[in-house]
Amino acid sequence: MTIYFDNAATTSVSKTALDAMIPALTENYGNPSSLHALGQTSNQALDEARRTVAECLGAQPNEIYFTSGGSEADNWAITQLAEQGKKKGKNHLITTTFEHHAVLHTVKRLEKNGFEVTYLDVHEDGIVRPEELAAAIRPETALVTIMYANNEIGTIQPIEELAKVCHEKGVLFHTDAVQAVGHLPINVKEQGIDLLSLSGHKFHGPKGVGALYCRRGVRLTNFIEGGAQERNRRAGTENLPGICGMAAALKEAVDHLEENTRKVTAMRDKLIEGIRTIPCSRINGSLEHRLPGNVNACFEGIEGESLLLRLDLMGICASSGSACTSGSLDPSHVLLAIGLPKEIAHGSLRLSLDEVNTMEEVDYTLEQLPKILETLRDMSPVWEQMKKEGRC
Amino acid sequence: MAMAYSPKVREHFANPHNVGKIENADGVGEVGNAVCGDIMKMYLKIENDVIVDVKFNTFGCGAAIATSSMATDLIKGKTIHEAMQLTNKAVVEALDGLPAVKLHCSVLAEEAVKAALLDYYTKNNLPVPEELQNAKCDHDCESCMH
Numbered sequence: 001m002t003i004y005f006d007n008a009a010t011t012s013v014s015k016t017a018l019d020a021m022i023p024a025l026t027e028n029y030g031n032p033s034s035l036h037a038l039g040q041t042s043n044q045a046l047d048e049a050r051r052t053v054a055e056c057l058g059a060q061p062n063e064i065y066f067t068s069g070g071s072e073a074d075n076w077a078i079t080q081l082a083e084q085g086k087k088k089g090k091n092h093l094i095t096t097t098f099e100h101h102a103v104l105h106t107v108k109r110l111e112k113n114g115f116e117v118t119y120l121d122v123h124e125d126g127i128v129r130p131e132e133l134a135a136a137i138r139p140e141t142a143l144v145t146i147m148y149a150n151n152e153i154g155t156i157q158p159i160e161e162l163a164k165v166c167h168e169k170g171v172l173f174h175t176d177a178v179q180a181v182g183h184l185p186i187n188v189k190e191q192g193i194d195l196l197s198l199s200g201h202k203f204h205g206p207k208g209v210g211a212l213y214c215r216r217g218v219r220l221t222n223f224i225e226g227g228a229q230e231r232n233r234r235a236g237t238e239n240l241p242g243i244c245g246m247a248a249a250l251k252e253a254v255d256h257l258e259e260n261t262r263k264v265t266a267m268r269d270k271l272i273e274g275i276r277t278i279p280c281s282r283i284n285g286s287l288e289h290r291l292p293g294n295v296n297a298c299f300e301g302i303e304g305e306s307l308l309l310r311l312d313l314m315g316i317c318a319s320s321g322s323a324c325t326s327g328s329l330d331p332s333h334v335l336l337a338i339g340l341p342k343e344i345a346h347g348s349l350r351l352s353l354d355e356v357n358t359m360e361e362v363d364y365t366l367e368q369l370p371k372i373l374e375t376l377r378d379m380s381p382v383w384e385q386m387k388k389e390g391r392c
Numbered sequence: 393m394a395m396a397y398s399p400k401v402r403e404h405f406a407n408p409h410n411v412g413k414i415e416n417a418d419g420v421g422e423v424g425n426a427v428c429g430d431i432m433k434m435y436l437k438i439e440n441d442v443i444v445d446v447k448f449n450t451f452g453c454g455a456a457i458a459t460s461s462m463a464t465d466l467i468k469g470k471t472i473h474e475a476m477q478l479t480n481k482a483v484v485e486a487l488d489g490l491p492a493v494k495l496h497c498s499v500l501a502e503e504a505v506k507a508a509l510l511d512y513y514t515k516n517n518l519p520v521p522e523e524l525q526n527a528k529c530d531h532d533c534e535s536c537m538h
Binding site for chain 2: 301302303304305306309313331341342343346378380381382384
C-alpha cells in the first residue's frame with residue numbers, strides 16, 4: 001500500500017491531463033510555428049490551451065506566457081522587472097523571509113549585483129502584514145514579490161490587500177502562486193495581481209511546464225532569444241503536450257474547486273486534530289488562512305528525516321519541509337522564519353493532501369504516526385532529557 | 393540534492409542494533425547538539441578491557457541512527473584498544489557508503505565511541521590514551537564536516 005501525502009512536492013497526472021496530452025504526442029506532432037496543416041492544428045491546440053489557462057485565472061490569453069515551470073516563471077518575472085527598474089534608478093526589491101528558493105535565490109543574486117532587498121517578516125502565523133509592506137515601500141522600489149501560499153506551512157497571504165498597497169504606491173506586484181493555482185479561487189484582475197507564476201504539476205498536470213501571467217501594460221522583456229514563440233519573449237518550440245496537459249488539468253481543478261476544497265479540508269482537519277493529541281507536538285502556521293491540503297507539524301525530541309523514513313517504511317509518502325532542501329543540514333528556512341528554534345524546527349513533518357486521498361488513508365496515518373514517534377522518542381537522548389526535566 | 397541511502401544504511405535504520413541504555417554503564421559518552429539536529433549517546437559495559445555490551449540512544453536523521461547502530465556492532469566484543477582505533481571511515485565502509493552531506497554522522501559515531509571510552513578512563517582514574525585526547529566535534533554544526 002502506498003499513501004501519497006506529498007502533493008505539494010508534485011501530484012499524479014490526471015486522466016484528463018493525460019488524455020489531453022496524447023494527441024500532441026502522437027498524431028498532432030506538427031510544430032505550432034509551421035504554416036502547413038499539421039503545424040496549424042498544433043497552433044490551434046496551443047491557442048486553445050492558452051485561452052483555457054487565461055480563463056482559469058481571469059486573464060486574457062495574450063497575458064499568458066508558457067514556461068518550463070514555476071521556477072522559470074519566478075526567475076523571469078523577478079530578474080526582468082528588477083533590471084527594468086534599475087534602468088529607471090530603482091534598485092530596491094521587497095520580498096519575504098519564507099519564499100520558495102526560486103524567488104529567494106533569484107533575489108539574493110540581485111542583491112549581490114547591487115540591489116537592496118527588504119525581507120518582510122512573516123510573523124508566528126506565517127502571514128505578511130500589509131501595513132508592514134506599505135512601510136517598506138520606497139520611491140526606488142522596483143518590485144514586490146510575495147508568494148500566494150507557502151509551500152511548507154500552507155499559509156495564504158492577503159494577496160488582494162498586498163496588491164492594493166503596491167498599486168497605491170505605484171509599484172508592481174508579483175506572486176509565486178505555484179501552491180495556490182488550482183487549489184484556491186484566483187482572479188488576477190479582481191485581486192490586482194500584475195504578475196503570477198504557476199506550475200503544471202502541482203494540480204495533476206505534467207512536470208516541466210508552467211506559466212507566467214503578465215498583465216497587459218507591464219513590459220516584459222525577452223527571456224530567451226531565438227524565435228518568435230510566446231510573442232517573441234521566450235524562444236524555443238513549445239512543449240505542446242505539456243501545455244495541453246496543464247491546461248486540461250487546470251480547468252478540471254478550477255471546475256471542481258469547491259467540492260475538492262470541501263473534501264480535502266475535512267481530511268486535513270482530521271489529521272490536524274489527531275496530531276494535536278500527540279504530546280509535545282505543534283501545528284505550524286495559521287490554521288485559519290491555510291491551503292486546504294496542508295498539514296505541517298513539529299514533534300519535539302525527534303528529527304524530521306528519520307520520521308519521514310519511518311513513515312515511508314509504513315507506506316506513507318510525506319516530506320520534512322520542502323523536498324528541495326532535503327540535501328541540507330539546516331532546518332527549514334520557513335520554520336525559522338516563523339520563529340521556531342532550530343532544535344524544534346529539525347523535527348518537522350509536512351503532509352500535503354489533495355482530492356485523490358481518502359479518509360481511510362488519514363485514519364491509517366493517524367494510527368501509525370504515534371507508534372513511529374514513540375519508537376523514535378524511545379531512542380532519543382533529547383526526549384529522555386525532556387522527560388527528566390518534566391517538559392513533556 | 394538527491395540523496396540515496398545504501399540498502400545497508402536503510403537496513404540499520406529500519407532495524408537498528410543495540411538500541412537502548414545500560415544501567416550503571418562503565419562508560420557513557422554523549423556528542424552532538426540538538427541545534428545541529430543530531431545527538432548520540434553511547435553506553436559501554438567493560439569487563440577485563442573487553443566491551444561486553446554496548447547500547448546507544450540517538451536523536452537524528454536516518455544516517456545518524458544507522459551509523460550509531462553500525463558503530464556499536466563494530467566495537468561489540470572488541471577490546472577497548474581495538475575500539476579506540478574505530479574510524480568514521482570504517483563505519484562508512486561497513487555501511488556501503490553514505491551521501492556526502494551525511495558523512496558528519498559517521499564522524500559523530502566515532503566521537504561517541506571515543507567519548508564513552510574517555511569516560512571509562514576518567515572514571516577509573518586511568519591515564520588517558522592519546523587516541524582519546526582529540527577534540528570533540530560538538531562546538532558548532534560545521535565542525536564535524538570533514
